[in-house]
Amino acid sequence: MARMHARRKGKASSKRPMITENPDWVPLSATEIEDKIEAFANEGMSPAMIGMVLRDQYAVPNVKFATGKTVTEIMAERKASGALPEDLAALMVRAINLNNHVSANPNDVANKRGLTLIEAKIRRLERYYKENGVLPETWKYSLSNAELMLK
The missing domain is CATH 1.10.287.10 (S15/NS1, RNA-binding)
Incomplete structure (x- = not known):
């Protein structure tokens, strides 16, 4: 698909590995991941930054596979989301x-x-x-x- 404000085509991006369930080697349980997300959100981190920290420091490759909900859904449930999207x-x-x-x-x-x-x-x-x-x-x-x- 073409870009909206430029006269060129879009660029390809990296793709996630084709997995459909949470790997066995993830060290945290779903409740621990949700608690970490709430703590990071209360510190003022954005959902994208929370996902990167969980991936890089806590070995959680995909929050949705681990918990069944996205980071923003968890933040909304726990009332820890920001005022603006x-x-x-x-x-x-x-x-x-x-x-x-x-x-x-x-x-x-x-x-x-x-x-x-x-x-x-x-x-x-x-x-x-x-x-x-x-x-x-x-x-x-x-x-x-x-x-x-x-x-």
Whole structure:
């Protein structure tokens, strides 16, 4: 499939091994994994970072196979999830950083366009999350509000 904001095709990415169940060599039980996820979430880690820490430091290759639920589902059950979805927060951080760059370098036209494209992605995600009830209907994106929310 083609990229949305570039005139080129997509790139192939790495694939997970074809396993369908939790390996026998995983040292933690499902409840221990859920407790670790809750502890990491309370420290302020994102779901992607929690998955990487569990994979690299605790030898849990796939949380869903080990527990039957994803990291975000476990965080939602334990009421340890953040106020914003992870992808929306990451895009807002990118927009803030790019806005700082563009304000320091006003002649950088390519990055002005990049900021416009990132903000378009944020608005599309905002619409999606409002339709699915993740964000309240009164939530509105703006750079000033994003800086206040994420700092």
